[in-house]
Amino acid sequence: MPAETPALEAAASETNRDFIRDLVQADLESRRVTSVVTRFPPEPNGYLHLGHAKSICLNFGLATEFGGICHLRFDDTNPVKEEQEFIDAIKRDVHWLGFDWGEHLYHASDYFEQLYQWAEHLIRAGLAYVDDSPVDEMRAMRGTLTEPGRASAYRDRGVEENLDLFRRMRAGEYPNGARVLRAKIDLAAGNMNLRDPVLYRILHAAHPRTGTAWCIYPTYDFAHGQSDAIEKVTHSLCTLEFEDHRPLYDWLIEHLPVPARPRQTEFARLNLGYTVLSKRNLTDFVKRGIVTGWDDPRMPTLAGLRRRGVPAEAVREFVRRIGMARANSIVDLALFEHAIRDRLNQSSQRRMAVLRPLKLTIENFPEGEVQELSAVNHPDDPAAGSRTVRFGREIYVERDDFMEVPAKKFYRLSPGREVRLRYAFLVTCREVVKDADGNVVELRCTYDPASRGGNAPDGRKVQATLHWVCAADAIPAEVRLYGTLFNRPDPGADGDIFADINPESLEVLRGALLEPSLADVSSGEVVQFERQGYFCPDLDSRPGAPVFNRTIGLRDTWAKVQAGGG
């Protein structure tokens, strides 16, 4: 066995292997690098979403596994789109996801002076020039996918003139768009990124961090690789659409006196069914009021998921399960939902709540009497203990748990049928009370006093167990049910993403009734409403007026049977 580096020993085996981890491992073994430095480089022009979570888990995870470090670096080179609010939100969300950059917080804007000096370096080397062409003209002269570009009249300016003009650009002598600095590479290149890409543009705009110190800003291509080099990033990981930029990334690293030679590796971005993971689209939804904000529980943003009650562990587990590859794909939403349920099933205490109440009166239960019953908080975790629930003559059950004319395979409550009320008694439906319009408004039942706790002494079985709340002490609440924001797995595939918006993505239930202990659920805590799903208090809750979000429903085999025409 060859001596292993500490970094290799640190690579834990419990993590899934993928081509990037293999590459890092190989780089370590070949001593191309001696330690691992990665970075997560968000642009602060919006909130982080699930797609970013994949990148965050990759970059921070890799660093942890190989004993390296991961930087958080804001790619803040476009003050027109970037805001402090987004910087703050991004930090909050990365932390929430469970990662810590420690002291390694950086900004591309920290390097503006160095980048500027390097731009002058390129000019002196005859590898960059100031172009006065208007945008339209430059676009026209760049050629097309099949035709080469043409040189602008300014391409052969002398070094001194270029230097002078570039310095004047910096000094603020020209308006936006008047001139740009371009690299001099190859106007006939098949790769459009090499047709003399723009390195600097004039932007008279205040930057969240540098204020008005600058009026010229480097483009992504000029800032990113050099920032990686300054930070001595060993593995610069990005998504597939930057693949074409790699030759430019390498060209700049090669022609500049940078302190390190980082390498870019691309992986496929995450796509999720019935979801949009594009900051541009998400920004539109916020601006057009299609959602209530970046943290709307229907949004695939980390802030939205957090508000909805999705645990960070579930997001990490999901990312682990989807793997890492170079092939474009659309991950099944069910995989994400499974990760959420899997996590919540372990961590959530059980409670009872009735979403759509139907009154149930127990005729042979003494008027005014209240019984105290014991209910376990978690069936698989005795340490979670139990609580007391009160039971009386009048209770509420779920409307969906009653059918006057039971469908095939429906084995809940119907006239004459006996069911169990969880933790309480067996009850039998004796009579159905309707209003003038024929709507069922109340069930009159009898109970078996000997079945206290839920089982009859004679051992007879019932087919269903129902959740319920006691009319005497139930607390009213608003409950918000969420569906997907889109009504097709590939929103926008026909060109108009707004046409695919699901108009029923939010259902608000105002008459829900909760067992009293639910008044004490703290924010951030997710509980299971038995037989229904996982719910958490929303930040819209007010004293005496709780609002709960449904994080996700339980798997519902009965609903499937019904949908199948049962």
Next chain:
RNA sequence: UGGGGGAUCGUUCAAUGGUAGGACAAACGACUCUGACUCGUUUUAUCUAGGUUCGAAUCCUAGUCCCCCAACCA
């Protein structure tokens, strides 16, 4: 039609010349004081056509299809 990538169960990720495997989904069954959870069983895949080889998802050749690129966005 230029350049760069990619094609493996329904979905997604493995298998790196040697038995095509896992997860999710689906179906069926067991269990059940949650039609949940859990457990068991089952179905289904190497883009096509040639070639190399004892042996090919993997290597070669030729096709087909899909994605990205013509911002002074990232």
